[in-house]
Amino acid sequence: MFNITIADDGEVRLSGRFDATQVERARGELNRIVSSCTVNFEELDYISSAGLGLLLGAQKRLLDSGAKLKLVGLNRHIREVFQIAGFDQVFEIE
Amino acid sequence: MRRRSFKREMAALDDVFEFTSEFAGAHDLGERMSFVMNLAVEELFTNIVKCHRGGGAEVAVQLEISGDNLVVKIIEYDAEHFDVTRAIPVDVDKPLAERRVGGLGLHLVRSLVDEIAYDYKDRTASITLVKRLEGPDVQHHDRGRR
Numbered sequence: 001m002f003n004i005t006i007a008d009d010g011e012v013r014l015s016g017r018f019d020a021t022q023v024e025r026a027r028g029e030l031n032r033i034v035s036s037c038t039v040n041f042e043e044l045d046y047i048s049s050a051g052l053g054l055l056l057g058a059q060k061r062l063l064d065s066g067a068k069l070k071l072v073g074l075n076r077h078i079r080e081v082f083q084i085a086g087f088d089q090v091f092e093i094e
Numbered sequence: 095m096r097r098r099s100f101k102r103e104m105a106a107l108d109d110v111f112e113f114t115s116e117f118a119g120a121h122d123l124g125e126r127m128s129f130v131m132n133l134a135v136e137e138l139f140t141n142i143v144k145c146h147r148g149g150g151a152e153v154a155v156q157l158e159i160s161g162d163n164l165v166v167k168i169i170e171y172d173a174e175h176f177d178v179t180r181a182i183p184v185d186v187d188k189p190l191a192e193r194r195v196g197g198l199g200l201h202l203v204r205s206l207v208d209e210i211a212y213d214y215k216d217r218t219a220s221i222t223l224v225k226r227l228e229g230p231d232v233q234h235h236d237r238g239r240r
Contacts, residue, residue: 020140021107046129048136049202053195060190077129084205085198086186 004029012069015043018051026051030058035067042073052085059090070094095158096120102153102170104143110135110155117157127164127227130206131157134223137199138168138178146174159227163208166223173219177212178203 002016004026012033018026039055059069072094074082082088098113100106114135118128135155142153151171158165184201204210209224 017111019107019111019136021104046132048133048140049195049199050140052198056190056193056195060193063190077126081133081202084186084202086188086193089187090190090193 002026006032010035010037012037012039013043014039014041017045018047020048020050023050023054026054030054033058033062033069034065036062036070038070038072040073041071041075041078044073044078045075047078047081049085052081052087056087056090068092095156097154097156099152099154100139102143102146102151104140107136107139110139113155114157121159123164124228127225130225131164131166134166134203134207134225135168137203138221138223141178141199142168142170142173145176146170162227164225164227166207166225168221168223170219172217173214175214175219177214178221179210179212 002018002022002025003014004022005013006029007013012029055069055071062068068091070092071082074093079088079093082091082093096113096117100110100113111132114128114132117123118131123131139153139155151173153171154167154169156165156167156169158167178200181197181200184197186201203223207223207225209222211222213220213222
């Protein structure tokens with residue numbers, strides 16, 4: 001089960017399995033982000049190219065206005081996927 | 095060897111994951127092997143759903159442990175020819191403004207598995223992926239053969 005929430009402090013929290021069936025739901029939440037923020041992956045188990053694509057789109061949109069996403073708490077499998085995709089050059093990953 | 099057919103629609107993905115999860119549990123696959131299997135199956139399945147719209151035929155997913163390998167086969171019936179092994183490579187070093195998502199899924203699959211093969215005959219396309227079992231996965235299956 002996938003979940004995406006935006007906390008009161010602006011942090012975006014992802015959990016569960018971010019697969020292609022979750023694109024529309026996640027897009028709605030990511031489109032609400034208008035300033036720099038942290039995306040917390042600590043509870044996220046899985047992501048595919050569908051999720052990567054949404055995050056890439058959000059990062060592009062934010063950078064146009066001088067803002068950006070910072071990603072934290074990636075498990076080692078998700079971190080590997082980000083590296084293979086070259087997304088470790090696109091995002092600040094902590 | 096386990097094989098199941100799924101409707102050629104995005105909503106079937108939950109059933110696909112249920113199938114891969116059952117297989118991973120039955121074969122005691124480790125975290126990374128399960129992750130790679132799920133990613134590979136999702137990317138290929140959704141690619142078929144997105145690119146080959148209109149086809150009513152189901153898509154079969156076959157999972158097997160053969161020796162020290164996980165073998166994944168995706169079989170698409172009534173398929174158009176599209177050789178995934180010859181898809182245009184993705185340049186992952188492009189600057190952000192030029193980055194596109196198209197092709198990223200196949201790039202991930204090709205990077206994470208050890209072998210990928212494509213076969214097309216009589217409008218049936220088969221994609222076969224081989225991933226060598228690693229670490230605890232290998233030890234488990236070695237023990238199982240003794």
